Amino acid sequence: MSKKILLNIVLILLIYNISCTDDSSEEDNNPVAAPILLDPENISGESFTARWLGDATATSHLVDISKDENFIDILSDYNQKSVTAESLVVSGLVDNTQYFIRVASLKDMEKSEYSSVKSARTIDIPDPEPELALRTLTDLPIGAAVQASRLNGSYGQRVSTTHSSLTAEFEMKMKTIFTGIGEYNFTPGDAIVEFAEANDMQVHAHALIWHLSTPDFLENFSGTDQEFENLIRDYIHEVVGHYKGKVASWDVVNEAVNDENGGLRNSIYQQRMGDDFIAKCFQFAREADPDVLLFYNDYNIMFDETKLDASLSIIKDMQDRGIDADGIGFQSHLDINFPTRNTIATSLNKAVDLGLLVHISELDIKVNPGREQNIEFNTNLAQRQRTKYIEVVEEFLRLPRENQFAITIWGVIDGQSWIPNFIGAPDFPLLFNDDLSPKSAHTGVAEAIQNAN
Ligand code: XIL
Numbered sequence: 001m002s003k004k005i006l007l008n009i010v011l012i013l014l015i016y017n018i019s020c021t022d023d024s025s026e027e028d029n030n031p032v033a034a035p036i037l038l039d040p041e042n043i044s045g046e047s048f049t050a051r052w053l054g055d056a057t058a059t060s061h062l063v064d065i066s067k068d069e070n071f072i073d074i075l076s077d078y079n080q081k082s083v084t085a086e087s088l089v090v091s092g093l094v095d096n097t098q099y100f101i102r103v104a105s106l107k108d109m110e111k112s113e114y115s116s117v118k119s120a121r122t123i124d125i126p127d128p129e130p131e132l133a134l135r136t137l138t139d140l141p142i143g144a145a146v147q148a149s150r151l152n153g154s155y156g157q158r159v160s161t162t163h164s165s166l167t168a169e170f171e172m173k174m175k176t177i178f179t180g181i182g183e184y185n186f187t188p189g190d191a192i193v194e195f196a197e198a199n200d201m202q203v204h205a206h207a208l209i210w211h212l213s214t215p216d217f218l219e220n221f222s223g224t225d226q227e228f229e230n231l232i233r234d235y236i237h238e239v240v241g242h243y244k245g246k247v248a249s250w251d252v253v254n255e256a257v258n259d260e261n262g263g264l265r266n267s268i269y270q271q272r273m274g275d276d277f278i279a280k281c282f283q284f285a286r287e288a289d290p291d292v293l294l295f296y297n298d299y300n301i302m303f304d305e306t307k308l309d310a311s312l313s314i315i316k317d318m319q320d321r322g323i324d325a326d327g328i329g330f331q332s333h334l335d336i337n338f339p340t341r342n343t344i345a346t347s348l349n350k351a352v353d354l355g356l357l358v359h360i361s362e363l364d365i366k367v368n369p370g371r372e373q374n375i376e377f378n379t380n381l382a383q384r385q386r387t388k389y390i391e392v393v394e395e396f397l398r399l400p401r402e403n404q405f406a407i408t409i410w411g412v413i414d415g416q417s418w419i420p421n422f423i424g425a426p427d428f429p430l431l432f433n434d435d436l437s438p439k440s441a442h443t444g445v446a447e448a449i450q451n452a453n
Helices: 002-025 153-162 187-198 225-242 268-273 277-288 304-321 343-353 379-398 419-423 440-452
Strands: 050-051 060-066 080-081 085-091 100-108 110-114 117-121 142-146 163-167 178-180 202-210 250-256 293-298 325-330 333-335 357-366 406-409
Touching: 002 250, 050 060, 050 100, 060 085, 100 268, 110 333, 142 153, 153 187, 163 187, 163 406, 187 202, 202 277, 202 357, 225 268, 225 277, 268 293, 277 293, 277 304, 277 440, 293 304, 293 357, 304 325, 304 343, 325 343, 333 379, 343 357, 343 379, 357 379, 357 419, 379 440
Parallel strands: 142 163, 142 406, 163 202, 202 250, 250 293, 293 325, 325 357, 333 357, 357 406
Antiparallel strands: 050 085, 060 080, 060 100, 100 110, 100 117
């Protein structure tokens, strides 16, 4: 290639470059483009984040937020709100409300077209439930199962302002109290009784005989059946005697009926003391305290007719033989779908027909009967749970007053309920949230009580 040609090429390239540079200076005069508005993010009850892609030459952006899509009324704090970044946290909003967003870019004083409009609905934050202290609404004992170690601070406060009765969640069961032959640990149970006394509450004691709370030394006891029975008699005498005058009532035997056919569960008590072990235990309890009310307590009897009939006939049989048995505890670990109001009413009235005291003794209402692993509590579940709680309380309050013993809820706050452990899935079965605020079900129970007055 000759030198001349080479020089020409260099010259052409130089001219081309200059003209390109000229072009780019013209680009500066192009109108600034409208930003591309993205979908709003981080939507909460009172804020969301607006985000957009602005023209590269934009120096800032103007954001409008309005409740109407035509932007006739623009929120005063967000009327052409100037932002240099490409995002904005829009806050101070009302929950459960639709907001519309548009953005324009600014280059010096020049304003682009608006972006397309996007919208966000803030999350619905339910109004706080009213503070209705259940115990002030009725003379009927409103109970809770509690653990001694938790009865302090704001939790203790919540328990004592809401309830007029307490039950030990485990501290009065045999596994806690019966530490060895002739050895008894009353310390945690006594703490619950003291808290109840200090706060003018009664105590429903639970439970003298339960196959799932038998200490190992009894389970493996090598003595004769008569010696076993003597141990049980002594235990019941000791424990009922210890709490004589301090508790209103005892679950003497818990869960003795099997789930198959209404027969007796095959437990160590049934094996060692025979089919009449229930009556014997009721007799031992009566020997130790002539006044305390004595209950038989079981689960599923709110809907399992065979089991309910079997439980009732155990009680009836004792009464026919002159053995004191005052009432029946329907544990009532229920769920939002089941049982129906009719079934609840039918079951409770069967106990009334026998003249028994009726205790709704361990009430909780699952919202996750399908045992979903990722379920979260929401307003729909809250409403359905409220409805089922109302059905139980209303049907109970329709029984003759002389048959109503008490309603005991099996726990206070959802996060401490035994249910998630038991079913192996999250659940929210109680009346209070973990921050001790009342749930919708709590309001429902309060209203059901008020309406029945
Ligand atoms: C449960 C308690 O809630 C748990 O804390 C404990 O570990 C096991 O027992 N039926 C009953 C109650 O009669 O005693 C049970 O309580 C729940 C089922």
